[in-house]
Amino acid sequence: MQGLFHHCILQIALDTPLNAIFDYRWHCDAAEQPQVGQLALVPFGRREVMGLIVGVAAETDVPVDKLKDALAVRSQLGPLSPQWLALAGFAADYYQRPLGEVALPGLPKNLRVLTTVALDRALKKLAKLDAPHDGTPLNMPQLNPSQQAAADAIGGAQGFKPTLLYGVTGSGKTEVYLQSCAQVLARDADAQILILVPEINLTPQLEGNIRARFPGVMLATLHSSLSEGERMLHWLAAHQGKARIVLGTRLAILASLPNLKLIVIDEEHDPSYKQQEGLRYSARDLAVWRAWQLGIPIVLGSATPSLESWHHAQSGRYRKLELRERAVKDAVLPQVKLLDMERDKPKDGLTSHLIAAIRQRMERGEQSLLFLNRRGYAPVICCESCGWISECTRCTSFMVLHRPEHRLRCHHCSLEMRIPRHCPTCGNVDLQPLGRGTQRVEEGLQAMFPEARVLRIDADSTRKKGSAQAAFDTVHRGEVDILIGTQMVAKGHDFKRLTLVGILNPDTALFSQDYRASERLFAQLMQVAGRAGRAARTEGGSASEVLIQTRYPQHPLYGAVVNHDYDHFASALLEEREQAALPPYLFQALLRAEAPELATAIEFLTIARDCVEHPGITINDPIPMSMTRVHNVDRAQLLVESASRPMLQAFLREWLLTLREMKSRVKWSLEVDPLDI
Ligand code: ADP
Ligand code: ZN
Ligand code: ZN
Numbered sequence: 155m156q157g158l159f160h161h162c163i164l165q166i167a168l169d170t171p172l173n174a175i176f177d178y179r180w181h182c183d184a185a186e187q188p189q190v191g192q193l194a195l196v197p198f199g200r201r202e203v204m205g206l207i208v209g210v211a212a213e214t215d216v217p218v219d220k221l222k223d224a225l226a227v228r229s230q231l232g233p234l235s236p237q238w239l240a241l242a243g244f245a246a247d248y249y250q251r252p253l254g255e256v257a258l259p260g261l262p263k264n265l266r267v268l269t270t271v272a273l274d275r276a277l278k279k280l281a282k283l284d285a286p287h288d289g290t291p292l293n294m295p296q297l298n299p300s301q302q303a304a305a306d307a308i309g310g311a312q313g314f315k316p317t318l319l320y321g322v323t324g325s326g327k328t329e330v331y332l333q334s335c336a337q338v339l340a341r342d343a344d345a346q347i348l349i350l351v352p353e354i355n356l357t358p359q360l361e362g363n364i365r366a367r368f369p370g371v372m373l374a375t376l377h378s379s380l381s382e383g384e385r386m387l388h389w390l391a392a393h394q395g396k397a398r399i400v401l402g403t404r405l406a407i408l409a410s411l412p413n414l415k416l417i418v419i420d421e422e423h424d425p426s427y428k429q430q431e432g433l434r435y436s437a438r439d440l441a442v443w444r445a446w447q448l449g450i451p452i453v454l455g456s457a458t459p460s461l462e463s464w465h466h467a468q469s470g471r472y473r474k475l476e477l478r479e480r481a482v483k484d485a486v487l488p489q490v491k492l493l494d495m496e497r498d499k500p501k502d503g504l505t506s507h508l509i510a511a512i513r514q515r516m517e518r519g520e521q522s523l524l525f526l527n528r529r530g531y532a533p534v535i536c537c538e539s540c541g542w543i544s545e546c547t548r549c550t551s552f553m554v555l556h557r558p559e560h561r562l563r564c565h566h567c568s569l570e571m572r573i574p575r576h577c578p579t580c581g582n583v584d585l586q587p588l589g590r591g592t593q594r595v596e597e598g599l600q601a602m603f604p605e606a607r608v609l610r611i612d613a614d615s616t617r618k619k620g621s622a623q624a625a626f627d628t629v630h631r632g633e634v635d636i637l638i639g640t641q642m643v644a645k646g647h648d649f650k651r652l653t654l655v656g657i658l659n660p661d662t663a664l665f666s667q668d669y670r671a672s673e674r675l676f677a678q679l680m681q682v683a684g685r686a687g688r689a690a691r692t693e694g695g696s697a698s699e700v701l702i703q704t705r706y707p708q709h710p711l712y713g714a715v716v717n718h719d720y721d722h723f724a725s726a727l728l729e730e731r732e733q734a735a736l737p738p739y740l741f742q743a744l745l746r747a748e749a750p751e752l753a754t755a756i757e758f759l760t761i762a763r764d765c766v767e768h769p770g771i772t773i774n775d776p777i778p779m780s781m782t783r784v785h786n787v788d789r790a791q792l793l794v795e796s797a798s799r800p801m802l803q804a805f806l807r808e809w810l811l812t813l814r815e816m817k818s819r820v821k822w823s824l825e826v827d828p829l830d831i
Contacts, residue, residue: 191206197222230273290370301333490716549785741795
């Protein structure tokens with residue numbers, strides 16, 4: 155007979171690159187059995203680390219003298235659900251990572267520390283926050299018929315129903331999401347809803363909308379700019395099922411949501427849903443899996459869906475709902491015009507036509523937005539007498555001139571220096587900026603329109619916490635005449651006073667080697683164009699306009715933007731992809747290697763290519779990455795392709811075992827479904 159206490163074995167996943175689950179001994183208390191999904195503190199090497207219990211067993215093969223004791227089980231925290239563990243398990247499997255490396259980094263840092271002070275404090279705070287739940291919405295506007303149909307279809311859906319909500323910019327997709335939420339909350343008092351947005355800067359706008367409509371519903375936000383205390387509280391609120399709506403960026407896809415009943419992915423095409431370091435997951439793809447696993451509806455919204463999602467909609471895997479018109483009465487899509495920079499030579503980056511259009515907006519008290527996806531003053535400075543240019547000494551890239559800060563900066567390795575007074579090679583004192591970034595355009599605008607209130611919004615102007623939101627608020631309050639910005643201003647914002655969008659220099663992306671570049675450029679142009687004309691036209695107000703400055707006005711991509719013609723553009727791209735055998739008709743993975751010398755990285759990849767049999771898999775030759783050197787490290791890549799996803803997955807699993815056994819000194823990583831090749 156067993157006594158009150160006995161030993162059990164905890165099988166624990168740890169955040170280590172070792173693909174293993176570790177066994178620990180634990181003195182089980184019959185009254186309080188440790189459970190799968192709980193966290194446990196364990197010794198690992200010389201450290202004490204937090205692990206996730208994935209199994210509780212009676213015995214182990216580990217010899218008694220090797221077996222260590224777990225130090226503590228966090229029994230005050232309810233276990234993560236089997237569904238959550240399955241999600242983490244799927245992500246680990248699919249992206250070829252150990253479970254611990256997927257599951258643990260997604261938890262709030264304060265859950266993984268040695269003491270329970272923060273956890274206990276957060277639990278106490280939440281216990282007091284037992285506000286009564288009331289899912290009744292307030293002040294819901296009358297939807298137009300297509301919005302209503304969409305909201306009913308999404309909110310009323312049962313079971314796994316992926317829906318692509320294809321709605322032009324300003325068609326009122328947000329209202330459709332909110333009404334769908336209202337329906338789900340009305341039906342199920344415990345329901346939780348997860349809403350993802352691509353950019354942290356878009357959370358305040360939506361958060362405000364949600365709070366105004368659902369004052370009786372606890373909302374939790376999850377994104378990278380929360381303090382650790384906030385993150386703990388919000389994560390716990392979701393984990394306990396108290397937060398009914400969870401709004402977040404891609405990292406929120408791994409939130410613990412025991413009663414999840416609906417997932418909303420806004421701007422589903424956005425590349426920000428892909429994590430580009432560490433575990434390189436796609437939050438959108440994981441969201442679809444999560445919805446499938448739980449048998450719940452998911453809606454993917456966009457004016458320019460990703461080709462992957464569009465393909466699924468065409469083939470019937472996703473249901474497609476359309477919103478063809480702008481929601482605000484009398485608001486219409488802007489007129490898009492191309493300005494030929496060969497004929498109308500730009501001054502300070504602006505053609506005379508664009509300058510005139512800005513002036514007209516100034517006179518009418520309307521706002522203009524200029525979009526240039528390049529921050530800094532000039533991408534490079536050069537010496538006109540000897541040809542020296544400001545290259546980064548550590549990267550295959552240039553040092554960008556930041557004039558207001560009087561610095562040269564590399565945007566890849568963060569190397570910084572003072573602007574040299576004279577050319578480092580010939581001593582010439584006349585160093586010239588080449589090309590232009592947002593700072594230089596801002597300077598030009600200020601000189602051209604001395605009376606205008608010009609505001610620049612980019613990563614440099616919004617470094618301080620809260621400054622981005624403050625900047626967007628001044629635009630919304632109408633305290634800005636001309637806004638100049640990078641992609642930060644291009645997405646999602648509902649600027650009401652904006653009637654002109656100028657796109658300064660989009661051409662470079664036309665000739666990129668990346669086959670996704672045109673899909674991305676098109677989406678970006680349509681999104682930024684969509685910021686104009688979102689309010690009803692006032693009497694005497696300008697029709698809203700989008701002016702694209704280009705040297706290639708004949709290019710079919712611009713033709714599609716002028717016609718707001720996503721459908722044909724997407725069909726043409728999909729056809730090209732099918733003919734060229736590219737995603738979504740093909741599945742890819744990328745093995746990357748880094749070394750101080752390029753040859754070492756290439757050599758590693760060559761061995762990797764040759765070390766396994768691979769029927770049904772194409773392994774391309776190793777090549778240097780397009781930006782080869784970053785921070786004194788050379789990078790190369792090997793592209794692996796297959797027409798069958800399961801085949802690719804099976805191959806990768808086996809391949810990784812072999813690669814790990816090589817114990818190479820070369821740093822390498824694998825990415826499944828890479829976006830940038
Ligand atoms: P999208 O996300 O599709 O670009 P939004 O959801 O931002 O569009 O909506 C655009 C604007 O239309 C917002 O100002 C919103 O308040 C307004 N709007 C949405 N639905 C309606 C409606 N049914 N009646 C009036 N205005 C609406
Ligand atoms: Zn020189
Ligand atoms: Zn650099």
